[in-house]
Amino acid sequence: MSDSIKDKYEAVIGLEIHSQLLTRSKAFCSDSVEYGLLPNTQTSVISLGHPGTLPKHNKRAIELAICMGLACNCQIREYNQYARKNYFYADLTKGYQITQDKTPICYEGHVEIELKDGSTKQINLERIHMEEDTGKSMHDQDLYSSLIDYNRAGTPLIEIVTKPDFRTGEEAYAFITLIRQMVRYLDICDGNMEEGSLRCDANVSVRLKGASEYGTKVEVKNMNSMRNVQRAIDFEINRQIELIEAGGKVMQETRTFDAMKNITIVMRTKEGANDYRYFPEPDLPPLVVNEAWIEKIRSEMPSLPKELIAKYIKEYKLTEYDARVITDFKETAAYFEQICHHTGNYKAAANWINGAIKSYMNEQGIDISMFPVKPIAIADIINIIDEGKLSNSAASQQVFPMMAKHPERSPLEIATELNLIQDSNADSIEPLIDEVLAKYPEKIIEYKEGKKTLMGLFVGEVMKLSKGKADPKITNELLRKKLD
Amino acid sequence: MNLFNNYIALQKALEQGTYTCVDIVKHYLSNINKQKHLNAFIEVFEEESIERAKLIDEKIKNKKAGKLAGMVIGIKDNIAYKGHKVSASSKILDNFESIYSATVIERLLAEDAIIIGRCNCDEFAMGASNETSVYGPVLNAANNEYVPGGSSGGCAVAVQAKLCHAAIGSDTGGSIRQPASFCGVVGLKPTYGRISRWGLLAYASSFDQIGPISQSVEDAALLLEVMAGADEHDATISTKAVEKYSEINTDVAPTKIAYLKECFGEGVDPEVKEALYTWMEKLKKEGHEFVEVSFPYLDYLVPTYYVLTTAEASSNLSRFQGLQLGHRTSEKGDLEVLFKKSRTEGFGKEVKRRIMLGTFVLSSDYYDAYYTKAQKVRRIITDKTNDILKDFEYIITPTTPTTAFKFGEKSKDPVAMYLADIFTVQANICGLPAISIPVATHSNGLSIGLQLMSSVFKEKELLNFAAYSQSKHL
Numbered sequence: 001m002s003d004s005i006k007d008k009y010e011a012v013i014g015l016e017i018h019s020q021l022l023t024r025s026k027a028f029c030s031d032s033v034e035y036g037l038l039p040n041t042q043t044s045v046i047s048l049g050h051p052g053t054l055p056k057h058n059k060r061a062i063e064l065a066i067c068m069g070l071a072c073n074c075q076i077r078e079y080n081q082y083a084r085k086n087y088f089y090a091d092l093t094k095g096y097q098i099t100q101d102k103t104p105i106c107y108e109g110h111v112e113i114e115l116k117d118g119s120t121k122q123i124n125l126e127r128i129h130m131e132e133d134t135g136k137s138m139h140d141q142d143l144y145s146s147l148i149d150y151n152r153a154g155t156p157l158i159e160i161v162t163k164p165d166f167r168t169g170e171e172a173y174a175f176i177t178l179i180r181q182m183v184r185y186l187d188i189c190d191g192n193m194e195e196g197s198l199r200c201d202a203n204v205s206v207r208l209k210g211a212s213e214y215g216t217k218v219e220v221k222n223m224n225s226m227r228n229v230q231r232a233i234d235f236e237i238n239r240q241i242e243l244i245e246a247g248g249k250v251m252q253e254t255r256t257f258d259a260m261k262n263i264t265i266v267m268r269t270k271e272g273a274n275d276y277r278y279f280p281e282p283d284l285p286p287l288v289v290n291e292a293w294i295e296k297i298r299s300e301m302p303s304l305p306k307e308l309i310a311k312y313i314k315e316y317k318l319t320e321y322d323a324r325v326i327t328d329f330k331e332t333a334a335y336f337e338q339i340c341h342h343t344g345n346y347k348a349a350a351n352w353i354n355g356a357i358k359s360y361m362n363e364q365g366i367d368i369s370m371f372p373v374k375p376i377a378i379a380d381i382i383n384i385i386d387e388g389k390l391s392n393s394a395a396s397q398q399v400f401p402m403m404a405k406h407p408e409r410s411p412l413e414i415a416t417e418l419n420l421i422q423d424s425n426a427d428s429i430e431p432l433i434d435e436v437l438a439k440y441p442e443k444i445i446e447y448k449e450g451k452k453t454l455m456g457l458f459v460g461e462v463m464k465l466s467k468g469k470a471d472p473k474i475t476n477e478l479l480r481k482k483l484d
Numbered sequence: 485m486n487l488f489n490n491y492i493a494l495q496k497a498l499e500q501g502t503y504t505c506v507d508i509v510k511h512y513l514s515n516i517n518k519q520k521h522l523n524a525f526i527e528v529f530e531e532e533s534i535e536r537a538k539l540i541d542e543k544i545k546n547k548k549a550g551k552l553a554g555m556v557i558g559i560k561d562n563i564a565y566k567g568h569k570v571s572a573s574s575k576i577l578d579n580f581e582s583i584y585s586a587t588v589i590e591r592l593l594a595e596d597a598i599i600i601g602r603c604n605c606d607e608f609a610m611g612a613s614n615e616t617s618v619y620g621p622v623l624n625a626a627n628n629e630y631v632p633g634g635s636s637g638g639c640a641v642a643v644q645a646k647l648c649h650a651a652i653g654s655d656t657g658g659s660i661r662q663p664a665s666f667c668g669v670v671g672l673k674p675t676y677g678r679i680s681r682w683g684l685l686a687y688a689s690s691f692d693q694i695g696p697i698s699q700s701v702e703d704a705a706l707l708l709e710v711m712a713g714a715d716e717h718d719a720t721i722s723t724k725a726v727e728k729y730s731e732i733n734t735d736v737a738p739t740k741i742a743y744l745k746e747c748f749g750e751g752v753d754p755e756v757k758e759a760l761y762t763w764m765e766k767l768k769k770e771g772h773e774f775v776e777v778s779f780p781y782l783d784y785l786v787p788t789y790y791v792l793t794t795a796e797a798s799s800n801l802s803r804f805q806g807l808q809l810g811h812r813t814s815e816k817g818d819l820e821v822l823f824k825k826s827r828t829e830g831f832g833k834e835v836k837r838r839i840m841l842g843t844f845v846l847s848s849d850y851y852d853a854y855y856t857k858a859q860k861v862r863r864i865i866t867d868k869t870n871d872i873l874k875d876f877e878y879i880i881t882p883t884t885p886t887t888a889f890k891f892g893e894k895s896k897d898p899v900a901m902y903l904a905d906i907f908t909v910q911a912n913i914c915g916l917p918a919i920s921i922p923v924a925t926h927s928n929g930l931s932i933g934l935q936l937m938s939s940v941f942k943e944k945e946l947l948n949f950a951a952y953s954q955s956k957h958l
Contacts, residue, residue: 045584049803051577052564052586052683056719086799086846088823093809095802148808277846279855282689282796284719 001242009244010209011237012217013166013202014126015229017179018157019189020133020197021064027132027156028055028098028284035195039149047154049093054283061156062105062287064188065130066297068158069106071182071304072125076294080105082130082281087274090146091135093153099131101278105289111182113174123175124163131157158188164203164214169233176200176226185304185330193225200229205250206240215240216250220264223257232257236264308333316346325354331368335375342379345386352378356396360404372407381411388471394420422471426478429462429470433478436461447483455479487511487646489699491555491706494649498544498554505537505544505554505598508649512556512600516647522623524641526561527569528601540596550595551710551730557592558642558651561602562609563694564683565589572608572685573617576810576830586683587718588652588694588711595710600648603638607832608801609659609687611635612904615895616834624667626930630888633663639697640667650698650707654684656691657789658883658908661920664697665883665933668922671697672704672947675940676915677722679708680715686800688793689720691912701921701951705729708943727944734952738771742876745778747907753886759924759932760882766956777872777879781865786902788865789909791845791858798842804830837898866914873916873939878949881907883920883933907935917943919950 026033029046046053069076083101109125133155138147160179166172180198183189191198200223205215218240223232235257240250255264303311305327312323327333332353339349357378361371381399384390390399394415402414415421436458437444447454455476462475488494497503516528533556543549559565562572564582566589571577585593592599606616614622614637622637624630625645632641636653640663643651653660655673664671672695679694686692696707706729713726743764748757764774804810806826813825831839845854872879884904894901911918918937926932936953938946 048808050564050583050809051570051572051580051685051803052562052582052681053584054682054718054720056717084799086802088802088805088820090807090819093803095805096799150808275848277799277843277848277851279795279799279846279851282720283686 001238001245005245006238006241008208009206009237009241010211011167011204011206011233011240012164012214013168013172013204013233014164015160015162015166015172015175016201016203017160017176018133018199018201019068019160019179019183019191021061021156021158022187022189023058023060023064023156025058025060026154027058027061027130028154031154033155035197037151039147039151042151043153047093048150049095055098055281057284057287058156061130062289063297064156064186065105065128065158066289066294067186067301068160068183068188069109069128070294070298070301071186072106072109072111072128072160074106074109074125074128076289077103077105077107078289079103080287080289082284082287083278084281085131086277089134091137091148091150091153093135093150097132097134098281098284099159099278100129101280104129105287111175111178113171113178115170115174121165121171123165123171126161126163128158128160131159133157164205166233169230169237172202172233173226173230176229180226181305181328181330186302196224199224202229202233202236204233204236204240206237206244215244216252218250218252218264219254221254221256221267224259228257228259231259231262232264235262239264302330305333312346312350316340316350318346318350322347322350322354326350329368335368335371338375339379339382342376343382343386345382348382348385349378352382356400360400373403374407377403377407377411384412384415388473389421390415391420391422391472394418394468420468422469426474429466429475429478432462432465432470433458433475433482435465437482444483458483488649490702491552491649491700492702494554505540506534508554509533509537509556509598509600512646512648515645516601519625519645519647521628522625522641522645522647523604523620524622524638524645524647525558525601526571526573526604526619526638529568529599533598533600536598540598543596550597551706552592552595552597555597556600556649557597558601558603558639558648559589559599560605560609560636560639560651560653562605562654562685562687563589563602563652564685565599565602568602570602570685571618573605573619574607574831574835575618576804576806576827578618578811580810582683584683586694587680587715589683591711592652592707597710603636603642603651603653605638605653606635606659607835608685608797609635609654609656609692610797610834610838612658612662612901613889613891613895614638614663615891616832618832621891624888624930626668627888627928629890630930631666631891631893633666633884633888635659635663636671636697637663640664640669640671643667643669643697643699650696650703652694652707652711653697654687654692654694655908655912656687656693656793657912658905660695660697661883661908661911661918661933661935662904664920665922665931665935666888668925668931668933669697669699670701670704670922670950671695671920671933672708672943673911673918674708674712674943675722675917676912677720678724678917678941678943679711680713680718680721682715682717686796688796689800690796691789691793693912701919701947701954702730702732704919705732705943705947705951708947712943722941724941729944729947732951733948734955736949736952738773739877739949740773740775740875741767741878741880742775742777742872743880744782744907745776746782747881751885751903752882753926755924755926756882756884756886756932759926760880760934763923763934763953764880767953770956775876777876779868779872781861781868782906784861784865785909785913786906788858788861789905789913790841790902791854792862792913794838794842795846795855795858796842798839798846801831801835801839806830834898862913865910869910869914869916870939877938877945879937881935881937883907883935887926887928887930887932911935911937916940917946919946921950921954 104127106128135150135153205217613631639651644667806812811830
């Protein structure tokens, strides 16, 4: 399809993001929500929906929902009702899901996404509401039966629903990236799309540019990575445009993304759609959220990258680039701040993280949570360099690799053992300088005539005589004093 | 054996050693055996209750017995009791055993009550005659051709026929009070939120309340005192302190009481009217004031009740799918076949009717016309009823317009059956406490019950007044 045809159209996309909350227990009972345990071991009469059981609120889940709402500039609703969404499915123990319908806890928010070209765009949120997860059907474990694991049943979720503000897959990608970063920073969710703790569905439609009506929307599900969100949406936009161009009509349906083939496939049509028969959950009294509670949650909220970047630029005098790289992951930013507790040289801390540490992690294929060296040891090595006892290059090329291998040893110990501690004492360097200058009287004349590059030779010779222990900076200064 | 119709007398006899708990249990077991045709019990915990009686006899000897030591209790088959079957008289839960206990069960056992068995009831508490039970109807012990009422029919007959000392039922629209009235015993529905619903198999969550059926008002008060109060398992329960209901005080000051004009209107049996009138006359002489009030929303009570309760029931009963819970069809097919067939085979006709009605009123096209409207009417009825209760201590009505009816008389006509609830549903719609006490015997030999209803959490006053009125009659 030519770009000129594509250019006639505009896509309209809205996202629905489900995020499992990092609570210790489930949304409406005290079962553990630990992931990866043996099937059907994290259940109780409540999560299994046994007759006569009743749900009860999980306060932490409510607080996390409010926290996300505050981070997304939402209004927080004072008077909340839970609702039942009724449908039959094997993994839904009660035959209904407890969710929120007409009174979502957060509404009318917005966030700003950044695009590759450096531009930004505001994305408006319709709502964030609380609900519970279902169990998990497994169709590939047994030849003859489908198996169900109810460990996940009742896990607390928030669903973030955006306005149809996206126009491209790239924008959706930028949004889900941002949301994942936010939920991780706020300790709301581990943001793992592959394991399904963060899930994204997209409503996609296309229309001729300038049209006031929306086209028929298609819901796309099962995009289990951030890249797949972009790929699935891009595919779906093209599919719809091609269909319309060929004289066809887009049908209202739900499609699933096949990541292997990079296409979307029909899952169910509108005729198969459920009437969920929402009504207020009679087993839970209305939830009232007061201003004091909201303010308490706000005051305890962890900082978001945006705030940290501003702080690092302003207080720590980092470049914007360094600040951004460090705040990419919450754990990296936390590591950086811990180094900064023990050294005042913030710039050096940033350089270490974005330099030696980063390349080490890349080589080893690990992230910062698995990096063995403690932040205080990195602060130590920075301080040793700043005291002139160790050269930068010796530190990064010789001491650092040893630290990574033997994290229990201090950098000073390693540097001493490797005989890398520099001499910064002028009294012991001066005789060496005199010795070198005496060796090259003709070079001194050349230097004085303007061949300033000879300084390197003098410094090098002094270093040689000192067996590398003379502080090059001090050597330089002393040489200059003598020659200039 | 002299059977005691209130617990205080029994307690004395047990403490003095006139009887042991084992004697009492064995006596009731033999009564149950003799009266099997009444079909009041679905299952009797014979050996277990004798064993428990022995334990409690020890406790009595050591003066360590609880408040209900030796009280033999039947429980409605919709209350979960760990290690025991619970079926709500439905095929869909045939052989289902509960792995946890209802809060009321734990509280009764903690006070040394003896649970003798589970009582028959209408399927999932849906019915007013005990004719919808998969285990067959319960017979009214006063006349076996008549229904015992429902849905707690087995409980009422068990107390009526002295098959146990008292019984624990549930009341969603009159299911404790109406059978109590039909069987000539006392039935109390407490304020919504007074007793924990944890372990009560839900019919309509915002209406259901557990309550006692007993031979005396005093026993109802004692059982309420034991069962009521805060429970972390039930988010809808009140944390209001539990009063000493059992300390009945019949020293009652002159009171203003309202009676509904419609109690003497069309459709109410003349002898029922007469009994109510006589009762009022006697109390007037004691200085109490009776004022006729008209309640213009009476015609809306039953429709409002049925729209909202069936909506909640359609959702509450969705968990019985034949997969993890409930009867599973033997027919092969996909998941949809499994659900449809299991539910079709497992649920009875009345339950299906209500599930369908509830599904209909919640469907997106009809939600506002039915469900939303009924919610609004519920609010109006509640406000208007509370307005009356601002001026009057109690509202009295007959518990039911007629005495017990014959088997089959109304089972073909659901609307006629539903209208039998006309005076009882108001308390459930408004969440108010109400008690039914026997006041007279009809010329047909069946009992006539009177209902007293008060403001929320006024159980103490309600029970005192009920006991007082009985003392003036006897």
